[in-house]
Amino acid sequence: MHNENMEEIKSISMQNVTFSYKGKKRYVFEDFSVDIEPNHITGIIGRNGQGKTTLMNLIAGKFEPDEGIIEIDGKNPATDIGTAKRIVYVAGVMSYSEIKLKKIIEEYRLMYEKFDEEFAHKLMELFGLNKKAKIKNLSKGQETIFNFCCGMATRADITILDEPVSGVDAISRNKIYEIILRDYIEHPRTILISSHMLGEMEKILSHMIMIGNKDVLFAGDIEELKDSVYRVDGELANIEKYCEEKKVLYKKNQTLGAMAVIEGRLNKEEAEKADELELATSKLSGEEIYMYKTDLKNTNQMEALWEKKN
Numbered sequence: 001m002h003n004e005n006m007e008e009i010k011s012i013s014m015q016n017v018t019f020s021y022k023g024k025k026r027y028v029f030e031d032f033s034v035d036i037e038p039n040h041i042t043g044i045i046g047r048n049g050q051g052k053t054t055l056m057n058l059i060a061g062k063f064e065p066d067e068g069i070i071e072i073d074g075k076n077p078a079t080d081i082g083t084a085k086r087i088v089y090v091a092g093v094m095s096y097s098e099i100k101l102k103k104i105i106e107e108y109r110l111m112y113e114k115f116d117e118e119f120a121h122k123l124m125e126l127f128g129l130n131k132k133a134k135i136k137n138l139s140k141g142q143e144t145i146f147n148f149c150c151g152m153a154t155r156a157d158i159t160i161l162d163e164p165v166s167g168v169d170a171i172s173r174n175k176i177y178e179i180i181l182r183d184y185i186e187h188p189r190t191i192l193i194s195s196h197m198l199g200e201m202e203k204i205l206s207h208m209i210m211i212g213n214k215d216v217l218f219a220g221d222i223e224e225l226k227d228s229v230y231r232v233d234g235e236l237a238n239i240e241k242y243c244e245e246k247k248v249l250y251k252k253n254q255t256l257g258a259m260a261v262i263e264g265r266l267n268k269e270e271a272e273k274a275d276e277l278e279l280a281t282s283k284l285s286g287e288e289i290y291m292y293k294t295d296l297k298n299t300n301q302m303e304a305l306w307e308k309k310n
Contacts, residue, residue: 008038008039008157008188008189009038009039009072009073009086009157009158009189009190010038010073011035011038011071011072011073011074012035012036012038012059012071012072012158012190013034013035013036013069013070013071013072014032014033014034014035014036014055014058014059014068014069014070015033015068015069015070015071016031016032016033016067016068016069017029017031017032017033017058017065017067017068017069017070018030018031018032018065018066018067018068019032019054019058019063019065019066019068020066027214028051028054028214029051029054029055029065029214030214031068032068032214032215032216033068033216034209034216034219035219036059036190036192036207036209036219037207037220037221038158038190039188039189039190040190040191040206040207041180041181041184041191041193041204041205041206041207042190042191042192042193042205042206042207042208042209043193043194043195043198043201043202043205043207043208043209043222043286044056044192044193044194044208044209044211045194045195045198045208045209045210045211045286045290046194046210046211046212046294047212047294048196050211050212050213051211051214052162052194052211053091053162053163053194055209055211056089056160056162056192056194057089058070059072059077059087059158059160059192060077060087060089060158060160061076061077061078061079061080061083061084061087062078062089063078064078072086072087072158085112085113086156086157086158087156087157087158087160088112088151088154088156088158088159088160089160089162090147090148090150090151090159090160090161090162090164091147091162091163092140092143092144092147092162092163092164092166092167093140093143093144093147097134097135097136098134098135098136099134099135100131100132100133100134100135101124101129101130101131101132101133101134101135101146102131102132104135104146104150105117105120105121105131105150108120108150108153108154111154112154112155112156114154114155114156115153115154115155116153116155117153119152119153120149120150120152120153123148123149123152123153123179124146124149126175127142127145127146127149127172127175129142129145129146129149139167140166140167141166141167141168141169141172144163144164144165144166144167144168145168145172145176147164148161148164148176151164152179152180152183155183155187155189156189157189157190158189158190158192159189159190159191159192160191160192161180161191161192161193161194162194163194163195163196164176164180164193164195165177165195165197165200165201166195173197173200174200177200177201177203177204180193180204181204193205198286198287198290199285199287202222202285202286202287205222205286206221206222207219207220207221207222208220208222208225208286210225210290210293210294212293212294217293217294218293222286225286225289226283226284226285226286226289227265227266227283228263228264228265228289229249229261229262229263229264229284229289229292230261230262230264230265230266230281230282230283230284231259231260231261231262231281231282231283231284232259232260232262232274232279232280232281233257233258233259233279233280233282234257234258234277234278234279234280235257235258235278236253236257236258238277238278238279239251239258239259239260239279241277242260242273242274242277242279243260243262246262246263246264247262247263247264248260248261248262248263249261249262249263249292249293250292261284261292266281266283
């Protein structure tokens, strides 16, 4: 049952954070700031090496920044014990080796006051995990699933799931997404998820944080993101005319016409302009927007593979 005496999280803030790993000259983050909307399911999206895991560890208080402030309800998660107890961080591989699953469950029960042991065992049964098995004998996918089961059963006020579907088959991935959404509805809290599989995960997210080049590319409601970018298709000359004085993220001439991806709102006026030029307009998924915002160089290089020399 939810602890009624514990107030819900009101703010999660990172201000002017600079962080580098010891012995490394390269900064993962420099003067990085973001406010995370609490009590939502938020996806943290970024390419490999962009700092998703580092960001989650900073929020969990496992890392401390070189500079800047990280606060949850005005308190530092790295130094405030009460705040730290409200957070669970779960990665795919946690390195327990010889320990049996049932022993790890017992440790979670001692660490987290809202830990629902019955729920943890139900989840394990659903995924076919034997509580008497040793962690070292699990496959990578099974270990990821087991850690997910433990993390969700904590019902922690901030539940951080780092790549919860890594190495997991498609059927189990869909179960994981469904469990996250259903358990959030039953026990509302802040759930932060990182994953490479944005297309799959998007359906359960209400908010998204997009990171790239040591900065925040977007942070907020996922529907606002989808309303901020759109696509137009049609004849090249009309595309060129329509794109004048607009911020174009990507444009290409295709075999059967041209297309452009535009940053801005597709309001009634813009839709009418497109219609006059016989251009088709469409919205993009969060995954497509992320690609156009972060991977333009590779997208252009891909197109160049099939360009014909004059």
